[in-house]
Amino acid sequence: MINAHPESLILKSVFIAGVEGKRFDITIRDGRFSTVAESVPGQARPKRELWISPGIIDLHTHLAWTDFDHADQLKRSSGEIEAMQAEAFAATLRTGVTTTRDAGGLPPNTVRQLVSQYRHPLRVETSSEMLGAADALGTEHLERRLAGIFESGAMWVKVMATGGLGAPTEQVTDPVFSEEEFAFIVHHTHANGKKVLVHTWGGVTIDWAASAGVESIEHGMFLTADQAGRLAEAEVAFVPTTSIYRIAADPKGVLALNPVICDRAARAAEAHAQAIGYARSAGVRLGFGTDYATPALHGFNLQELDTLLDYGLTRAEAWHSATAGAAAILGRGHDLGRIAEGYLADAVIWDADPFQAPNADALRKSIVSVITGERAEELA
Ligand SMILES: [Zn+2]
Incomplete structure (x- = not known):
């Protein structure tokens, strides 16, 4: 209710x-x-x-997505997509998540419609469209792309700094942008009063994120102990989204992905347990996020707590990451999460x-x- x-x-x-x-x-x-x-x-x-x-805060959802493969969404009618997005809002709320940060794909005007027309009172901070490989075309192009994102009313800019499950494990931490492009995105976004979340599996882009002072890095399973120290020092939050990789690694799980992807996910999950340990001992601010993006996952957000506990957080730490800690990462520590x-x-x-x-x-x-x-x- x-x-x-x-x-x-x-x-x-x-x-x-x-x-x-x-x-x-x-x-x-x-x-x-x-x-x-x-x-x-x-x-x-x-x-x-x-x-x-407190209501749970999920710092990494994809409420607009209806399918694991984006090409499958394009086969659906706009009415069907809207009904599925409305159900994602409803399922997220029913499971106790009252605030989310959408990590890409959800325009602010869709949020307004789903909240006011469908009466789903979910608080959503949006990042609109993500910046990825197709945007690594220099700073002039990036300035135009950022102008469009700012125009949409999104509070966050999402940067895909490395590959993900679509990339072979050996190349997954290769940077998508040049260091100059990356620094430009962060500085230009901050100069316009917006915030940055960075998808990175690991490698040099974690160091760039720490020195540019982004608000949070996402996934980060190949984080090293040294990098954890740098994130803690720069007060950059880490939203590991641990459970999705365990789910993706299971060929019989709800995502039922092909064996190559399952194997990449399994390696990611294995590394995650260690990354969480490094982050915890360095005192990195940990944020709860699920990366859930399909009808089989929306509403099951609390599964992330199980994985965080399995990877060594105490109950108090895991709950803090999903409540007061997450509120602080959103800059809402004064009125949310307690x-x-x-x-x-x-x-x-x-x-x-x-x-x-x-x-x-x-x-x-x-x-x-x-x-x-x-x-x-x-x-x-
Ligand atoms: Zn994501």
């Missing part, structure tokens, strides 16, 4: 996920937490025990302790409701 912009809501004697042993009385007014106070001892216990957590007075009431109500959930499936099934603080008009 989605509880959009509650005018007035009182939660008595609930637990806050991750805060052990204490109960809280929480009041929401006009879509914000107005009071969050520890319950008075001796107060009557509720009939059903409930937990509240159950605290004055914060937007984006939250998930659970009927079991989310920090004890054995896996994402159990976690998803324990969702009672999803609260979104802002009005649709504010989100659109």
Whole structure:
């Protein structure tokens, strides 16, 4: 159930996920937490025990995509695509994700339509079209491309700095842009008050991203220990999107990719576990992101938590990356990602302790409701 912009809501004697042993009385007014106070001892216990957590923030989705291979989307009618995009919004919200950063493909005007017309109150920060190999044509071309992206109203610029699953593992970290082009994109974007997220599997583009001071790098499975130190120092966030590679590596999984791609994904997944370890010990800011892009994946975003835990994060670290940590990466640490007075009431109500959930499936099934603080008009 989605509880959009509650005018007035009182939660008595609930637990806050991750805060052990204490109960809280929480009041929401006009879509914000107005009071969050520890319950008075001796107060009557509720009939059903409930937990509240901040709404999940997914820093890497592709809500506009309907198929793994983009060519397949082109075979669909525009009405069918729109219905599928609307369902992606709905499924994302139902699983407790209240804020997303779209990592490419979703124009801001589509967000406005899906939020206001379809009434799906999902907060989406967009990056519009991605800059990739076809744009490595010099800085004049890039300036024109960037002007178009800024014009669309997108807050972010997405740079494909290396290959991905489509590239052979031996070449996947080769830079797509020259160092000059890359630095131009970052400086020009920042000069226009926008932010940069960089798709990179590893190699020299991670160093370029650290020295240019981008907001975040994505995937980064071939990150080295030294590079982790540089990212931490430059305060560049790392959004590893770990689970998608495990899913892609499984030939019988929901993506059912061909054996060559499965093998590349398996090698990526193997490297990821190590990259997460380097990032964790260096103190890199880790952000939760799924890279989910198809109907079989939207709505299963919480699976990312399972993989982050498998790769060595504690529950507290994994949840931080999906709530307060992610909000800070968006520059929204002051009003998103916490159950605290004055914060937007984006939250998930659970009927079991989310920090004890054995896996994402159990976690998803324990969702009672999803609260979104802002009005649709504010989100659109
Ligand atoms: Zn992506």
